[in-house]
Amino acid sequence: MSEQVQWSAALVKKYDGNGPRYTSYPTALCFEQVTQAQYLSALSQAGRSYEPLSLYVHIPFCRHLCYYCACNKHVTKQQDLADKYIEHLAIEMSRLADFCGARPIKQLHFGGGTPTFLTVEQMQRVWALLDYNFDLFSLPDHEFSIEIDPRVTDENYLAMLKELGFNRISIGVQDFNPATQKAVHRVQPYELVAQRMQAARDLGFHGISIDLIYGLPNQSEATFEQTLRQVLDLSPDRIAMYSYAHLPDRFAPQKRIDSHEVPTPETKLAILGNSIQQLQSAGMVYIGMDHFAKPDDPLAQALYGQSLQRNFQGYSTHKGLDMLAMGVSSISFIDGQYFQNEKSLDAWQNKIAAGEMPVAKGYELNDDDIRRRWIISRLSCAMPISYSEYRKEFGRNFLADFKDVQPYLQNFADDGLIKLSAKGIDVLPTGRLLLRPICMLFDAYLTDQLRQRYSRIV
Ligand SMILES: C[S@@+](CC[C@H](N)C(=O)[O-])C[C@H]1O[C@@H](n2cnc3c(N)ncnc32)[C@H](O)[C@@H]1O
Ligand code: SF4
Missing domain, CATH: 1.10.10.920 (Arc Repressor Mutant, subunit A)
Incomplete structure (x- = not known):
């Protein structure tokens, strides 16, 4: 193995x-309409268990638009939109906790959009709500992770996250090539990322992960090799290297990318092959499905020990926990059923304001x-x-x-x-x-x- x-x-x-x-x-494409009653019944069943639980919190906001992005996000400079969002999140959270608040939390993940779009005060407020509603700290080996955009997350913010209780971060890098960064409207110099990495390490975060994308405009085998060299210098514990699919008809922001600058399928294939070899030669383990880890990282250990798990956040070391998700578009897995929240911000907020659970779709396994x-x-x-x-x-x-x-x-x-x-x-x-x-x-x-x-x- x-x-x-x-x-x-x-x-x-x-x-x-x-x-x-x-x-x-x-997969989510198979999800069907579900009723409030189905969701409430699954929650009530889940509330009879005292098994550890996994939580997911989706924060959809971003300050800038990356042209390649296929995530569920809302780009805005209006910070007060997040206040309104948090008000609704508080209601959703408290309803979920009415059922499952007693279950100890083993895993907690903040994803987005950009969770660190929230100001320090807003993030502290969300955390206080979580801490009030759920049993966050009774399991010693809990894993609390968050996605970081280095452009909007300085050292003080990282320190605040550590103080709250986060112990893992993943940093969105994508590529260090200046021509690629410019073409995708995401300029973040190597020095900035290096500073954030150093700060995260000094603060005691572990399992630091870097997100990369291959297939972006102006990438070549040579430029991506250079990006990987710089990434390896930063010595992340994990690397996620996603494939960019240029589908401007499905993801509107991608219309701003010049198709002529996107590498050909042959170049993409060569970049992938070179990258797998380069990262393995540098000692990283190729886990599978876009992910690499250092050999002593728990992910690689779980691969060797045949105990790896896969959930909505990708690979994990924690065994098949129920996942309770909150926030727009988020997906829960409870009592053998999937439930997905409304995907549009308005629909999600409207349902909560109307006293309903913001669920839109789901699936019960046969x-x-x-x-x-x-x-x-x-x-x-x-x-x-x-x-x-x-x-x-x-x-x-x-x-x-x-x-x-x-x-x-x-x-x-x-x-x-x-x-x-x-x-x-x-x-x-x-x-x-x-x-x-x-x-x-x-x-x-x-x-x-x-x-x-x-x-x-x-
Ligand atoms: C929610 S973002 C991470 C947090 C933060 N918003 C950021 O960008 O730094 C999740 C990751 O999805 C990946 N991603 C987004 N759009 C993608 C696309 N079209 N193809 C491949 N990967 C994509 C990027 O690697 C990105 O870091
Ligand atoms: S990649 Fe991250 S920061 Fe960029 S638009 Fe998507 S979610 Fe927002």
Whole structure:
């Protein structure tokens, strides 16, 4: 399991195509209308448990627009919009806590948009609300993380976050190449990021992660290699390296990017291959699905120990916790069901103001979904599928259930991505390059039409 991934452009090209990242199964595109009563009933069921809980808080605001951005965000300079948002968040939080406030919190993540758009006072207020409504500190190994935009998060702000109780941060970098930064309207010099990293380290944050994107305008193999050299100098514990898909018809801000400046698919493939090799040569472990970690980081340890988990925030080391999410567009997983809040700021606020839960969509897993979800979440973490474990878990025969998938699995095996045996399926190191297509074999909802709505693998 610990071996390095051997890059193969031919294999990646062969299996490239559109597909989900499987931060949930079924994915959010399958979610359906749900009623208030369904959500309340799931919450009430979740409230009968005392198991640890994961919380997610979505803060949608950003001060500046990055032209590549595909996140759910609201770009504004009006700080008081956040006051109004926090008022509504307080109501949503207190209703959720009416059900689940007694469960200890193991994981807490602030995502966005830009959570650090909030002023120090606003962030302290949100934290005080969380602390009032939930049992934040009774578990010793809790993990509280937040996404940082280095342009709007200075050393004093970082110190405040540490004091509140955050212990992990991820920093949005994307690229250090000045021509790329200019083309995507996100100028942040290396020195600025280096200062923030140093401050975060001095303050005692661990698991510091850097977000990068390949496929952005004006990137070449040479410029991205230089960016990675600079990133490695900063010595982050983790790196997320996402693929940029230029889809201006779907994401309006991308219309401001000159298509001619976007690298060709061949250049993108070369950048990906070079980057995997460069980062591995520097000692980073390629986890799979866009993520790298230092060998002693808990993420890499979990990969080796076959205990890695995947949830809406990507990879995690915490086992299948219920996730309670708050804020516009956020997704909860409770009592075996997914629930997604309203995606527009107005709709989310209006429902809360009307005394309703701001839920819009959701999905209740059936027995077939539960089995496929078990398989996909293991494969997306490069974990083996054991036929006997499957039998123990579900009282069924894997080979009989997935007879139709066998020829496709055999193709992956012939290509050296997985190993098939009488006991089950093992993901080989090179298979970590192509976890998405391996998982896709078990996705019952992948129609051609739906597939077009996912991003490409490269
Ligand atoms: C919510 S942002 C991180 C926090 C903060 N807003 C920032 O940008 O620094 C999450 C990450 O999503 C990634 N991202 C956003 N749009 C993307 C796109 N179109 N393709 C690939 N990755 C994207 C970026 O790496 C970004 O850092
Ligand atoms: S990448 Fe981050 S800062 Fe830029 S627009 Fe998207 S959410 Fe906002």
